[in-house]
Amino acid sequence: MEKLLVAEHVSKSFGDYKALNNISIEVPRGSIFGLLGPNGAGKTTFIRIINQITMPDSGTILLDGKPLQPNDIQNIGYLPEERGLYKSMKVGEQVLYLAQLKGLSKQEARVRLKYWFDRLEIGDWWNKKIQELSKGMAQKIQFVVTVLHQPKLLIFDEPFSGFDPINATLIKDEILKLRDDGATVIFSTHRMESVEEMCDHIALIHKSNKVLDGRLIDIKRAYKSNTFEVGLLTENKTEVSKILKDQFEVFPTSFKSINDGLQYKIKIPENSSPNDLVQFLMSKGQLNHFAEVIPSANDIFIETVQKN
Amino acid sequence: MNHLRLIIHREYITKVRNKSFIIMTFLSPLIMVGIFTLVAYLSQLNNDSIRTISVLDDSGLFANEFENTETLKFNILQDFDLSEAKKISELSEDYGLLFIPKVEKIEDISNAVAFYSEDSASLQQIDAIEDVIAEKANALRLKEAGIDAEGIKKLRIRVRAKQETYQGQETSKLGSILKLGFGGAAGYLLFMFIIIYGNMIMRSVIEEKTSRIIEVIISSVKPIQLLLGKIIGTTLAGITQFSAWVILMGVFSLIISTIFGIEPSEMQSPQEELIRQNLDGGTQQIIQDLILEIHNLPIANLVIMFLMFFIGGYLLYASLYAAIGAAVDSETDTQQFMLPILMPLILAIYVGFFTVIENPHGTVSQVFSYIPFTSPVVMLMRIPFGVPLWQQLLSLTILFTTFIGTVWSAAKIYRVGILMYGKKASYKEIFKWLKY
Numbered sequence: 001m002e003k004l005l006v007a008e009h010v011s012k013s014f015g016d017y018k019a020l021n022n023i024s025i026e027v028p029r030g031s032i033f034g035l036l037g038p039n040g041a042g043k044t045t046f047i048r049i050i051n052q053i054t055m056p057d058s059g060t061i062l063l064d065g066k067p068l069q070p071n072d073i074q075n076i077g078y079l080p081e082e083r084g085l086y087k088s089m090k091v092g093e094q095v096l097y098l099a100q101l102k103g104l105s106k107q108e109a110r111v112r113l114k115y116w117f118d119r120l121e122i123g124d125w126w127n128k129k130i131q132e133l134s135k136g137m138a139q140k141i142q143f144v145v146t147v148l149h150q151p152k153l154l155i156f157d158e159p160f161s162g163f164d165p166i167n168a169t170l171i172k173d174e175i176l177k178l179r180d181d182g183a184t185v186i187f188s189t190h191r192m193e194s195v196e197e198m199c200d201h202i203a204l205i206h207k208s209n210k211v212l213d214g215r216l217i218d219i220k221r222a223y224k225s226n227t228f229e230v231g232l233l234t235e236n237k238t239e240v241s242k243i244l245k246d247q248f249e250v251f252p253t254s255f256k257s258i259n260d261g262l263q264y265k266i267k268i269p270e271n272s273s274p275n276d277l278v279q280f281l282m283s284k285g286q287l288n289h290f291a292e293v294i295p296s297a298n299d300i301f302i303e304t305v306q307k308n
Numbered sequence: 309m310n311h312l313r314l315i316i317h318r319e320y321i322t323k324v325r326n327k328s329f330i331i332m333t334f335l336s337p338l339i340m341v342g343i344f345t346l347v348a349y350l351s352q353l354n355n356d357s358i359r360t361i362s363v364l365d366d367s368g369l370f371a372n373e374f375e376n377t378e379t380l381k382f383n384i385l386q387d388f389d390l391s392e393a394k395k396i397s398e399l400s401e402d403y404g405l406l407f408i409p410k411v412e413k414i415e416d417i418s419n420a421v422a423f424y425s426e427d428s429a430s431l432q433q434i435d436a437i438e439d440v441i442a443e444k445a446n447a448l449r450l451k452e453a454g455i456d457a458e459g460i461k462k463l464r465i466r467v468r469a470k471q472e473t474y475q476g477q478e479t480s481k482l483g484s485i486l487k488l489g490f491g492g493a494a495g496y497l498l499f500m501f502i503i504i505y506g507n508m509i510m511r512s513v514i515e516e517k518t519s520r521i522i523e524v525i526i527s528s529v530k531p532i533q534l535l536l537g538k539i540i541g542t543t544l545a546g547i548t549q550f551s552a553w554v555i556l557m558g559v560f561s562l563i564i565s566t567i568f569g570i571e572p573s574e575m576q577s578p579q580e581e582l583i584r585q586n587l588d589g590g591t592q593q594i595i596q597d598l599i600l601e602i603h604n605l606p607i608a609n610l611v612i613m614f615l616m617f618f619i620g621g622y623l624l625y626a627s628l629y630a631a632i633g634a635a636v637d638s639e640t641d642t643q644q645f646m647l648p649i650l651m652p653l654i655l656a657i658y659v660g661f662f663t664v665i666e667n668p669h670g671t672v673s674q675v676f677s678y679i680p681f682t683s684p685v686v687m688l689m690r691i692p693f694g695v696p697l698w699q700q701l702l703s704l705t706i707l708f709t710t711f712i713g714t715v716w717s718a719a720k721i722y723r724v725g726i727l728m729y730g731k732k733a734s735y736k737e738i739f740k741w742l743k744y
Contacts, residue, residue: 084520
């Protein structure tokens with residue numbers, strides 16, 4: 001897959017504090033790339049470097065194969081975590097101003113703005129001041145500001161904070177649609193369920209270092225633990241339980257079931273096949289549930305951070 | 309460049325459209341003219357009332373010397389003793405009672421005269437009365453000594469030194485006053501401009517921080533562009549407001565003077581009085597001299613240097629204000645940083661209005677006209693008195709070198725500071741930012 005953004009050995013220090021240590025990342029074109037990490041890991045610094053707000057001490061960033069240029073700001077749309085708008089400026093005027101700073105002409109900006117305002121059904125806010133809007137409404141405006149100049153690369157830092165579930169879904173669908181239309185999205189969030197839902201790739205930064213990077217599905221494969229969730233109907237619960245515990249690593253679990261059977265998570269050795277487990281279980285009773293335990297993004301996040 | 313234009317435009321438009329800005333633009337000159345008018349009106353009111361002073365002259369020598377004027381009446385009391393006279397004077401609500409006792413010898417009068425009044429009398433009034441008595445007493449003493457007082461008066465000559473520089477340029481007291489006026493006005497204007505619009509720049513930086521829009525903007529433009537755009541836009545708004553003030557002050561005073569018939573400009577300022585005292589000629593003469601003096605002023609030098617020092621000085625301070633705005637999180641946190649800015653400014657004004665007036669080319673004046681943080685005000689006040697060109701240029705060079713250094717550091721502080729949320733920076737931290 002072709003890469004839109006490539007970061008090569010990027011490092012940045014503030015005084016004695018090393019904010020980023022030799023970070024290399026490749027963002028495939030047309031993907032949604034999750035940039036994860038605990039608070040203070042260096043995500044914001046990295047995003048600011050991509051936006052040329054901060055200059056790296058060493059390393060390069062390539063956009064479309066070329067080192068970042070000052071006028072690449074036109075190709076990037078950035079929704080920072082710390083965001084806001086001029087409170088006493090009117091909505092329409094303000095968005096036009098910000099769009100012009102991104103290199104759009106006033107006429108062009110006006111046309112596109114109309115499209116977005118109609119699309120998000122906020123057309124009648126044109127002459128309102130930001131301070132008259134609710135937080136969620138202002139967030140919608142902010143979203144429009146970020147995408148209006150149709151950048152190749154969109155960077156969202158916690159895009160859903162401040163939205164109610166309806167608007168969060170609306171914005172999520174808009175982001176997916178932008179991706180489908182060809183934009184590449186870098187997505188930084190602490191909400192792991194959004195990562196599961198949206199991200200194709202993720203990178204995890206922890207204490208200024210990259211500790212994990214790759215396709216989400218590959219990472220999940222790497223993190224799988226050969227564990228299976230099983231439900232077994234048997235006459236002789238205590239005996240079967242004892243046998244299972246003797247033979248395998250067994251963890252208690254619970255899932256919804258209409259049967260009143262045994263519920264366990266069972267970990268099998270690396271080299272053995274799940275088929276053996278199934279056969280073994282079938283010999284002990286009626287197998288009515290069998291599923292591989294897939295590590296969630298949340299599990300991976302916590303495990304990786306704690307390991308490092 | 310296009311970005312800079314956009315930023316300047318936005319800064320200018322939002323400032324000029326701001327309600328409090330508009331209100332201040334109209335209200336300030338109205339208040340100023342109103343105060344002047346009120347003062348003029350009150351002083352007229354004061355002059356309209358006639359003061360009466362009772363005079364009890366036991367010596368019988370001075371009573372006829374006091375002449376009544378439009379505002380001052382002398383009421384000569386006779387055949388009363390002092391306590392009666394006091395009562396009369398008090399009951400008739402006189403301004404005061406002047407008591408001149410009978411004396412053996414004329415010279416004894418010097419400590420014998422007394423003035424009684426409700427409150428302590430005005431110094432001017434007492435001085436005037438003392439002068440009248442002293443003159444008469446002197447004349448009497450001369451007569452006693454057999455000297456012809458009239459003859460002496462005729463023989464007396466007055467000396468007026470003609471002031472000229474070595475280069476043959478004529479100077480005069482009137483000229484000095486004029487120069488003082490020019491210099492003082494220029495220095496004070498700069499001072500006011502820095503305080504008002506420096507603060508405005510600072511507030512607009514803080515506003516961008518508190519509204520959290522700064523990161524959105526900074527991802528589109530360079531911080532230095534934003535900084536410059538802010539300073540230039542606010543300055544243009546400032547110039548607009550200043551011009552509006554000048555025009556509106558003119559219009560308002562015209563309206564008020566036609567409606568109420570009061571000329572605020574008729575008020576006697578100390579300077580005008582000085583001019584009157586120093587020139588015996590009529591108004592015609594004064595105007596002629598004034599024109600001559602203005603002609604003698606280094607106008608071109610003055611105007612060019614005014615612009616240069618004004619721009620240099622203003623931008624120097626404006627960039628500092630912007631840096632402070634970037635370093636803090638809210639306006640209440642600015643105080644600890646304001647003092648180092650205000651100190652040199654106030655010092656400059658003090659040096660200007662005390663030392664430069666006293667001695668425009670003294671060591672203190674010279675030193676402060678080189679120090680970049682005071683030089684704009686002090687040098688502007690010195691220039692009308694004639695400062696060698698090399699000194700002006702040296703001072704300007706120092707000013708602009710410092711200016712570049714300051715803008716560079718301010719831009720660094722600004723760049724780092726605008727992205728620092730939720731903490732109040734210390735001097736130590738700001739110093740560290742310079743090295744990022």
